[in-house]
Amino acid sequence: MFGKIRDSLRKTREALVERVSGIFSSSSEADDRTLESLEEALLAADVGVPTIQALLDHLPREARATGAGLSKALRERMMALWPPAPPAEGPPPRPWVHLLVGVNGTGKTTSIGKLAAQRTARGQKGLLAAGDTFRAAAVEQLQVWGERSGCEVIRQAAGADPAAVAFDAVQSAASRDLDFVLIDTAGRLQVKHNLMEELSKVHRVVSRALPGAPHQVTLVLDATTGQNGLSQARLFTEKVPLTDLILTKLDGTAKGGIALSVAAELHVPIRYVGVGEKVDDLVPFDPAEYVDGLLS
Template structure:
């Protein structure tokens, strides 16, 4: 299955429950008050968020003045929202330090494994740091991933000081000339103050070892949690500077509209999306491909198979 086909298949639940109906409504080619109200209700059902939906509706009313076809107008509006405030790509420092945060159950450690595989395929030398020291299973899981992809593995075992593990990993990367350090952190419940404080400590320690690090902090969110995931994201953002989102389990939810809410409310770019359990099912996020997948017709899907 091709790259785009994989994303389309992964968004099937969201497309079937909401966006296929959206396309049907807009195919009538009349944007009267009744149509707009129905459209608004459907988009809210997708977990897009009330404020974001209101903005989409307002932009759509303007866009159809220049793009007569409502479906095409909606597509352009949705892409524009996801593309706003996109960052310019910069050359990564060496070593590039990536801190991964998120609550238990989001697929955080698995995501790190899949990211390390992607980076290794790009020819990067990767170090994985098991700083989720509260769960022995997390340490073991990350070790398995390191062996599978051929990445260096730094750990002090369960119960160790997370900041010490992060320190060792960055020092190892510096001394061995490695390209990327990915640091796993404990699956913090965002209501637990002491764990958030530990996250700040990890952040400070890394910065002392390597000024400017961590260079990115990515939050892993489970798409099936919908608006609750957005609440988690806001809590984490109060503790550390979240620079990117990895949205997992999009194939397991009918509420893929949460991507737009995250982008609009957090003003933080979505970096990768998970559209399946397979090792190749973590995909770089592309706004145009994502919207195209949401609005794909069944005929288009069948033609690609």
């Protein structure tokens, strides 16, 4: 598992280093020119303007004051963006109900498949709820992941009410004393208002099936959509109480800097990152590996 985040940041890192060669080696001071290229490079990596300002304001002064190189000072600034890790919790409720939301194509269904496989590999048993009832293909895709991970898929006919599917799955898992339920949802943003209503309803109905549920509500965000993804995320945070985030497709993008913006501007922790399409390509997010992977 180790090193996957770093590997996935290769393009982002190379683009940064190419634009500001030298900065990540030993330079202890920087002239205006270097700072300008650093700013441009961070912008190209899709770190947004407010976050860049927070990272670079008075940075040379700090680097001088601490006697540290610019790269070291920058690394420290980046590390300070992340919220502290939450305290360890007691045993999770059964079943653990996990709702995944996000725009079409961001990787919800794939991430559910990966999460399901990881849980079954740990000996857990659970259900997948096919809450994207809009397209038959979406249900089929989840079915494939269900077979791969050894999880039953709860589904209804195309066009069924997603909240009803989620309700069935949670009730069934509770009565069978299973470990988890992963709920897939649709993401058609063309009908923004309807989507948000639909998600609120799923949330509400699930809490009726099992008090306290859903225990985890994850926004799935596609890293390749950069700052666009960030505005999507804002939309969701306003409507659904998110607990955390999965940042997918970090592999293959030079815009991996978006994670910094997410940390600095959304205040929702990134729990996992997607680094490929295969079943083990979902890894717990590690800020230190991320920052090191970006800078060196």
